[in-house]
Amino acid sequence: MTKALTSLFLSKTQSDLKLYKTFHIHRQKSPPLNIQSANMTNSELVFIPSPGAGHLPPTVEFAKLLLHRDQRLSVTIIVMKLSFVAKQYDTEIPTAIPRLRYIDIPCDESTMALISPNTFLSAFIDHNKPHVRNIIRSITESDSVRLAAIVLDMFCAPMADIANEFQAPTYIYYTSGASVLGLQFDLQAKRDNENHDVTELKGTELQLSIPSFVNPVPAKVLLDVLLDKEGGSKMFLDLAKRFRESKGILINTFQELESHGIEYLLSSNADIPPVFPVGPILNQKNTPNDGKTEEIMTWLNDQPDSSVVFLCFGSMGSFGEKQVKEIAVALERSGQRFLWSLRRPPPKGKIEYPKEYENYEEILPEGFLERTSSVGKVIGWAPQMAVLSHPSVGGFVSHCGWNSTLESIWCGVPLAAWPLYAEQQLNAFQLVVELGMAAEIRMDYRSSMRPGSVEMMVTAEEIEGGIRKLMSDGEMRKKVKEMKEKSRFAVAKGGSSHSAIGRFIEHVIGE
Structure with missing residues (x-):
């Protein structure tokens, strides 16, 4: 895996079926392979998500939704584990779901030995192929x-290679947006048909005409992996070639949000399989964490409506001491009420989730907590969906991860865009420029979590300006509120996403 994709992801192989018995299988009130308990069930879907907070939870939620929609379906989710995200799985996977089971492929020393900056993704998939093959064989x-x-x-x-061995149709579940998928397809086609080398755009001020975006896309907001000359760009665009081989592509988005991008994907000249916009797929039930949710909600209950700016940067989001101090200065100068999820970054070069601070005073400016005690609260882990749903929250300073973007829209809370890695810069561009639903803090910011990278700095002035616009721009707030209503209509009976899910089910069962 490339350096950029490493931030996204977060036992010797045996060939016989005895290995299957070593996997951890979770299924409520039924033997692991007894799917006959639901008499109407006759079509099994197998989901293979990537490890990580941006991939597994949306997969689980979509599986639950399918099972609710059609009693003919049952689902198995194969969970390829990594030790540094093991705790995440324990909190994100619900177990009491009929016709849904999980099969864990454990992480051992041979798995962790694969983690290197440039080869992780392909090596990790190859490492798990024999395990997946055995599981699929047992099902067939x-x-x-x-x-x-x-x-x-x-x-x-x-993993489509395994599906082909069993003559099983494959679908892609794309956990980012339709516009980003369109860009991936477009650049892959230009590479293969016109010898276009996207890596040559690194460090330039050029703008690209991308059919899934209305406005020209600055090269500075492209994914790091696309600009990686060491093989990452090839690997990422090769994925698009594999997408073209699938029976269809499910996208966690909805027609009303990304109409232009979806129209491109559905156009006949794009040479793309059927597309199903099925979102927003969200987990609306937050899991409490050591009693902290109640404390946070109690504080929010005491704040006026739409008065609090919430700062949270996702499962991998954290900053060094200098940047933290700039944020603190900006918050204090703005005079804005705030709830700030602040966590300790991992050691340089290590791939792991940020940890909690035992004492915030070690990182914050001297006296900051005391001076802002009447208007602000600094926390570690945050129950993001619960916070965004609270009426006192009026703005969201976010890394613009796609899940967080959808949650913010669902709750009708405008964003201030501060992307960190992966496709987040493109998401920020879409929100700020294409949709007018976000204020910009620094759209082309890139995290320093990669080995050897230099930390970019966003000044207190930039942060303060972004927060002030976030909390005062009435037109932006109006657009977000309108999209909130559209997101809810999309998933309601007869809505665009509700209908797309129905088409997908018939597509699958009719195969």
């Missing part, structure tokens, strides 16, 4: 179900 040998399809996470597209 059951007389009680038909393997209807294998649904692959966007980064697991090479």
Whole structure:
């Protein structure tokens, strides 16, 4: 895996079926392989998500939604584990769901040995292929179900090799937006048909005409991996070639949000399989964490409506001491009420989630907590969906991860864009320039979590300006509120996403 994709992801292999018995299988009130308990079930879907907070939770939520929609379906989710995200799985996976089971492929020393800056993704997928093959074989040998399809996470597209062995159709579950997918397809086609080398755009001020975006896209907001000359760009664009081989692509978005990008994907000249915009797929039930949720909600209850700016930067988001101090200065100068999720970054060069601070005073400016005690609260972990749903929250300073973007829209809370890695710069561009639903803090910011990278600095003045615009721009707030209503109509009966899910189910069952 490239350096950029490493931030996204976060036992010797045996060939016989005895290995299957070593996997951890979770299924409520039924033996692991007995799918006959639901008499109406005859079509099995197997989901293979990537490890990480941006991939597994949306997969689980989509699986639950499908099972609710159609009693003919059952779902198996194969969870390829990594030790540094193991705790995340324990909190994100619900177990009491009929016709849904999980099969864990454990992480051992041979798995962790694969983690290197440039080769992790392909090596990790290859390492797990024999395990997945054995699981799929066990399903196909059951007389009680038909393997209807294998649904692959966007980064697991090479697992289609296994599906082909069993003549099983594959679908891609794309956990980012339609416009980004369109860009990935467009650049892949230009590379293969016109010898276009996107890596030559690194460090330039050029702008690109991308058919899935209305406005020209600055090269400075492209994904790091696209600009990686050491093989990352090839690997990322090769994924798009695998997408073209699938039976269809599910996207966690909705027609009303990304109409232009979706129209491009559906156009006949794009040479793309059927596309199903099925979002927003959200987990609306937050898991409490050591009693902290109640404390946070109690504080929010005491604040006026739409008065609090919430700062939270995702599962991998953290900053060094200098940047933290700039944020603190900006908040204090703005005089804005705030709830700030602040966590300790991992040691340089280590791939792991940020940890909690035992004492915030070690990182914040002297006296900051005392001076802002009447208007602000600094926390560690945050129940993001619960916070965004609270009426006192009026703005969200965010890394613009796609899940966080959808949650913010669902709750009708405008954003201030401060992307960190992956496709977040493109998401920020879309929100700020294409949709007018976000204020900009620094749209082309890139995190320093990669080994050897230099930390970019955003000044207190930039942060303060972004926060002031976020909390005062009435037109932006109006647009977000309107999109909130559209997001809810999309998933309601007869809505665009509700209909797309119905089309997907018939597409699968009819195979």
